[in-house]
Amino acid sequence: MIARDWILDVLAELELWYWPIFLWELYWLDRYLIARRAENRSGLVGYSVCRKGRIYITLQAFGDQPDPNDWTAFAPRQPWDRLPLDASGPWQGIRDAEFKAPPLRVPQAMYDASGHTLAAPFELVPP
Secondary structure, three states: OOOHHHHHHHHHHOOHHHHHHHHHHHHHHHHHHHHHHHHOOOEEEEEEEOOOOOEEEEEEEEOOOOOOOOHHHOOOOOOOOOOOOOOOOOOHHHHHOOOOOOOOOOOOOEEOOOOOEEEOOOOOOOO
């Protein structure tokens, strides 16, 4: 079902002489959507309207039934291993590492195009 509000919004945007084209396209879009719903119970159809009233279908995605011959049904499955919470194992170096921020780089003085100083010079304070 096509929403009435959407139809009225589109008609408000279109030139008056393109209304018959849009309404004709709307009739065929509605028939198309009814036929697609009869074939597929679930799915998504996206459509848009051009400036001359023509409706273009931009997206079609319907729910598929799973393929019985899908190779992933026969792929071996192994559960994920839980990471150790203690400091042992391969994660020890990451857990015990000290992360330090890189030193802050600030310009010593800021100058404009004529060479005048705009701001007082800054100094880096050692940590």
